[in-house]
Amino acid sequence: MGKLTDKTLQSLIKAGIPGKTNDGAGLYFQISKAGSTSWLFRYKRDGKVRDMGLGPYPTITLAAARLLAADQRKVLAGGSDPLAARDAEREAKREAQRQQEARRITFEKLATDYREAHGQGWSAQWYKGWLRKLELYAFPVIGKLPAGDIETAHVLKVLQPIWATKTRTADEVRSQIEQVLDAAKVQRLRDGDNPARWRGHLDNLLSKAEKKKARKGGHFAAMKWQDVPELMAKLAQTDGHAAVAARLLILTGARTLMIRFAEWAELDLQAGVWSLPAERMKMRQAFNIPLAPEVVDMLAALPRIEGSPYLFPGRGKSGVMHANAVRALLHGMGHTDITRHGFRSSFRDWANERTHYPREVCELALAHDERSQTEAAYSRSDFIEKRRALMADWARYVSTPPAANVIQASFGKPA
Numbered sequence: 001m002g003k004l005t006d007k008t009l010q011s012l013i014k015a016g017i018p019g020k021t022n023d024g025a026g027l028y029f030q031i032s033k034a035g036s037t038s039w040l041f042r043y044k045r046d047g048k049v050r051d052m053g054l055g056p057y058p059t060i061t062l063a064a065a066r067l068l069a070a071d072q073r074k075v076l077a078g079g080s081d082p083l084a085a086r087d088a089e090r091e092a093k094r095e096a097q098r099q100q101e102a103r104r105i106t107f108e109k110l111a112t113d114y115r116e117a118h119g120q121g122w123s124a125q126w127y128k129g130w131l132r133k134l135e136l137y138a139f140p141v142i143g144k145l146p147a148g149d150i151e152t153a154h155v156l157k158v159l160q161p162i163w164a165t166k167t168r169t170a171d172e173v174r175s176q177i178e179q180v181l182d183a184a185k186v187q188r189l190r191d192g193d194n195p196a197r198w199r200g201h202l203d204n205l206l207s208k209a210e211k212k213k214a215r216k217g218g219h220f221a222a223m224k225w226q227d228v229p230e231l232m233a234k235l236a237q238t239d240g241h242a243a244v245a246a247r248l249l250i251l252t253g254a255r256t257l258m259i260r261f262a263e264w265a266e267l268d269l270q271a272g273v274w275s276l277p278a279e280r281m282k283m284r285q286a287f288n289i290p291l292a293p294e295v296v297d298m299l300a301a302l303p304r305i306e307g308s309p310y311l312f313p314g315r316g317k318s319g320v321m322h323a324n325a326v327r328a329l330l331h332g333m334g335h336t337d338i339t340r341h342g343f344r345s346s347f348r349d350w351a352n353e354r355t356h357y358p359r360e361v362c363e364l365a366l367a368h369d370e371r372s373q374t375e376a377a378y379s380r381s382d383f384i385e386k387r388r389a390l391m392a393d394w395a396r397y398v399s400t401p402p403a404a405n406v407i408q409a410s411f412g413k414p415a
Helices: 006-015 062-077 082-102 107-121 124-142 152-163 167-186 208-216 225-236 241-252 256-260 293-300 325-332 342-354 359-365 373-378 384-398
Strands: 019-024 027-031 037-045 048-056 273-276 287-290
Touching: 006 027, 019 062, 027 062, 037 062, 048 062, 048 082, 062 082, 107 124, 107 167, 124 152, 124 167, 124 325, 152 167, 225 241, 225 342, 225 384, 241 256, 241 293, 241 325, 241 342, 241 384, 287 384, 293 384, 342 359, 342 384, 359 384
Parallel strands: none
Antiparallel strands: 019 027, 027 037, 037 048, 273 287
């Protein structure tokens, strides 16, 4: 039982003498020099006496003050410092409040912030166009919504009106929404799965045939094979990982994802082989890419970044260079009319017109195995040595100055 009573408190207040009056067990009633009254909890921690305010009197009654003091004694008994514990609790509440306010940031603001964070390496045209597509198709539907409120139904409302008529644009908008919402999740502005994800989600709700048709309909604009050596010469004079990635893309005929996520552990530069595991391949089959001498020399000179397993590391969530790094580089060089994937077509056209390599060797160089299951069962070769000769000829061609370019193909010169 404490020493103080309500009657005692009134007497102390009437006397108005500044000071502290002990109620017992660390609880004190305090009168300040200005005459204000409040409660203190006094305790000792690490040899030091500390005072903790419990609130004003009479807002905090005598009975309430005793309960508050009892709570702090429990904190002490648990091995914690009451003041530190209270500060931590207050900071947690402030953080929760900040998080709650942040979760009200609109998709439009998040998209603009995303462009600012990632757009430094983009061309002016791509920088402007990236937000313009969202302004036309996404912002009218989800622009004013917080990221955490956006669901699959909202994304479908954006995409369905243009999926059949502007499929390529619709898929680009879908990808942009996915990127912004992924970034929002990293910032803890939303929870759960991404409603704009294609594989295993929207591919079950939107026509795959339309997307496939859009890809076939000129989606992968290609550079003429005759112009590739000139571009390679420019890339060789350009600093940065994006330029090396672009050259590797051209020299190997690989897909962009294969390049972006390439790991040093997959490469055997001494043997001149890049071994990709099944999970990294579109058809989920392991694949070996023979590396021409020019490729081996280029990769041997590429610095390794400590702490990263990737050839082309980045600072984003994926750990690799931005998905648009190579495209932004090409656009910055004035090649806005071609796509990264189109270099596979450039290679294939060159092989058709300037060499006599068998069709199955050329297709397999692009990881296209056109053999039936029966044929593949009897012919288990991956033609790696024949592909090595083909890719060596391609590397020699694209790495030779245009004026001096002469093709020497292992399977005979063109007629």
